[in-house]
Amino acid sequence: MSELISIENLSFRYVDTDFYSLNNVNLKINKGDFVLLCGPSGCGKTTLLRAINGLIPNYYQGEYKGKVIIENKEVSKHKTYEIAKIAGLVFQDPENQLFTSSVEKEIAFGLENLAIPRDEMRRIVNETIRVLNLENLRYKVPAFLSGGEQQKVAIAAIYAMRPKVLLLDEPLSNLDPYSAISVIELIYKLNKELGLTILIAEHRLDWLIPFSNRIVIMNEGRILIEGETRSILEKFDLEQFDVNDPKIPTLAKRINKIFNLRIKISLTVDEFVDNFKKELNDRI
Amino acid sequence: MLRPENFIYRPKDTVIHRLDPRSKFYYAFLMLVLAILTIDFNLLLLLLLFTLFPILLGKILKQVLKAIQSSLFFLALIFIINFIFSLNVILALALVIRFLILIISFLAFSLTTSIDDIALSFYKLRFPYDFVLALTLAYRFIPTLFKDAVNIVDAQRSRGLETQKGNLIKRVKNFMPVIIPLLVVAIRRALNVAEAMESRCFGASKRPTNYYELKIKFGDILLFVASTILFIIVLAEILGLVKIAIV
Numbered sequence: 001m002s003e004l005i006s007i008e009n010l011s012f013r014y015v016d017t018d019f020y021s022l023n024n025v026n027l028k029i030n031k032g033d034f035v036l037l038c039g040p041s042g043c044g045k046t047t048l049l050r051a052i053n054g055l056i057p058n059y060y061q062g063e064y065k066g067k068v069i070i071e072n073k074e075v076s077k078h079k080t081y082e083i084a085k086i087a088g089l090v091f092q093d094p095e096n097q098l099f100t101s102s103v104e105k106e107i108a109f110g111l112e113n114l115a116i117p118r119d120e121m122r123r124i125v126n127e128t129i130r131v132l133n134l135e136n137l138r139y140k141v142p143a144f145l146s147g148g149e150q151q152k153v154a155i156a157a158i159y160a161m162r163p164k165v166l167l168l169d170e171p172l173s174n175l176d177p178y179s180a181i182s183v184i185e186l187i188y189k190l191n192k193e194l195g196l197t198i199l200i201a202e203h204r205l206d207w208l209i210p211f212s213n214r215i216v217i218m219n220e221g222r223i224l225i226e227g228e229t230r231s232i233l234e235k236f237d238l239e240q241f242d243v244n245d246p247k248i249p250t251l252a253k254r255i256n257k258i259f260n261l262r263i264k265i266s267l268t269v270d271e272f273v274d275n276f277k278k279e280l281n282d283r284i
Numbered sequence: 285m286l287r288p289e290n291f292i293y294r295p296k297d298t299v300i301h302r303l304d305p306r307s308k309f310y311y312a313f314l315m316l317v318l319a320i321l322t323i324d325f326n327l328l329l330l331l332l333l334f335t336l337f338p339i340l341l342g343k344i345l346k347q348v349l350k351a352i353q354s355s356l357f358f359l360a361l362i363f364i365i366n367f368i369f370s371l372n373v374i375l376a377l378a379l380v381i382r383f384l385i386l387i388i389s390f391l392a393f394s395l396t397t398s399i400d401d402i403a404l405s406f407y408k409l410r411f412p413y414d415f416v417l418a419l420t421l422a423y424r425f426i427p428t429l430f431k432d433a434v435n436i437v438d439a440q441r442s443r444g445l446e447t448q449k450g451n452l453i454k455r456v457k458n459f460m461p462v463i464i465p466l467l468v469v470a471i472r473r474a475l476n477v478a479e480a481m482e483s484r485c486f487g488a489s490k491r492p493t494n495y496y497e498l499k500i501k502f503g504d505i506l507l508f509v510a511s512t513i514l515f516i517i518v519l520a521e522i523l524g525l526v527k528i529a530i531v
């Protein structure tokens with residue numbers, strides 16, 4: 001697999017703070033990855049996403065060491081818009097990232113700024129609306145949509161710029177479970193069918209773990225552990241890193257311990273049931 | 285009560301909504317000028333009749349009636365004051381009609397024209413992009429800030445803030461615990477919005493393209509010609525050059 005993002009010895013301190021919000025971070029992200037970024041509040045998730053998207057060090061100033069390279073571009077040497085169209089960032093609060101008066105115009109906003117000619121822009125907007133199933137929202141006012149719809153429009157507005165990687169900062173935190181699941185399905189579709197690399201900061205591991213192939217756990221500006229989802233879950237109890245343990249993998253581990261079984265690590269209920277059956281059959 | 289939703293554009297698919305904002309503005313402006321130039325009761329009545337066309341064609345009668353309803357107080361005031369000073373019922377009524385024409389032609393424009401189209405007109409007139417965007421953003425965040433204000437008032441009331449008691453100075457003072465947090469919230473919002481715009485490549489080009497386009501269509505030319513003719517005739521009548529037979 002080819003490398004898309006490479007972060008090398010990155011440290012960052014915001015002006016007016018006396019500590020590093022990112023502390024010697026090293027991370028590589030491959031094309032097609034679905035990476036889950038987790039860690040307790042204040043550990044630097046948002047800061048890391050800003051550093052990949054170019055807001056750091058362009059919009060947020062401070063002390064910057066090391067480098068972030070994305071598609072052979074060194075982030076700190078380019079303007080935000082040059083990086084933002086490769087690494088699109090969706091923010092936590094949908095309300096503040098929707099500024100226009102119709103969904104189609106919202107989706108076009110980034111393309112307008114990039115001075116894409118109108119015919120081309122219409123084609124891209126239509127395709128985005130079709131692929132992401134937003135036809136019924138097309139003429140609605142973004143400010144008056146439900147939270148889940150707003151978050152989808154925010155994602156569509158970034159996807160319209162056809163970035164290589166989609167960075168999402170706690171996109172589910174303001175949503176009810178039902179909307180959250182439909183937003184997750186959309187993100188998964190972008191990853192699986194449209195080949196977008198995903199890096200998502202989120203506390204709700206239970207919902208996202210089945211879709212992710214890698215987990216990164218941070219604390220106090222450092223990356224504590226990082227690796228393939230299943231092997232991380234096999235090796236560690238995430239609770240020790242101040243992260244909520246995801247329920248299903250934990251359930252398997254507990255049952256294994258109590259009944260002295262060896263059920264394989266499972267990410268979904270179905271998988272768990274299958275693995276459970278297999279283990280029982282093997283035993284009998 | 286002044287309710288903002290009676291003055292706010294709602295998307296609808298009618299002949300009037302589809303017109304170019306520039307031709308609509310031209311029409312509204314001419315009506316305004318005529319209404320101010322004349323004080324003749326019959327002529328004003330005729331103009332009032334003309335303002336009804338876009339209201340009916342644009343299907344905004346309900347909103348317009350509600351808006352008039354909320355300005356009944358002013359209409360009554362205009363009538364009473366002018367009647368007291370002139371003791372002339374016709375004149376007082378004419379002034380009321382003039383005011384109605386002003387409201388209705390303004391509404392015919394504002395209720396059928398989206399902020400995007402208005403902004404685009406400015407942009408076409410070579411106003412800087414920053415200014416045009418600031419205009420749409422201000423409009424976009426009015427309901428949001430209103431919601432923030434209501435939330436803050438509720439929160440402060442639940443901590444015992446009195447907003448309905450005392451004399452004027454006391455009430456204004458009592459609003460400080462609302463104004464300060466509202467300012468903080470608004471500034472924080474503005475910073476977030478700026479950050480989000482940055483991430484959507486704002487500033488990448490000096491002359492961004494536009495998703496919507498403004499095109500002068502047949503209806504616009506028709507409206508332009510019709511309102512110009514109307515304007516000339518009525519102006520001639522006002523200046524006493526011609527005499528229109530009005531029953």
Ligand SMILES: Nc1ncnc2c1ncn2[C@@H]1O[C@H](COP(=O)(O)OP(=O)(O)OP(=O)(O)O)[C@@H](O)[C@H]1O
Pocket residue numbers: 014015017021039040041042043044045046047048060
């Ligand atoms: N604009 C800023 N100026 C100064 N310090 C900041 C700024 N943004 C974040 N910080 C600090 O940097 C540290 C990391 O913050 P960050 O927002 O990246 O954490 P996070 O992991 O996203 O937390 P959360 O889960 O609460 O969103 C925190 O100590 C925070 O106070």
Ligand SMILES: [Mg+2]
Pocket residue numbers: 045046047169
């Ligand atoms: Mg954060």
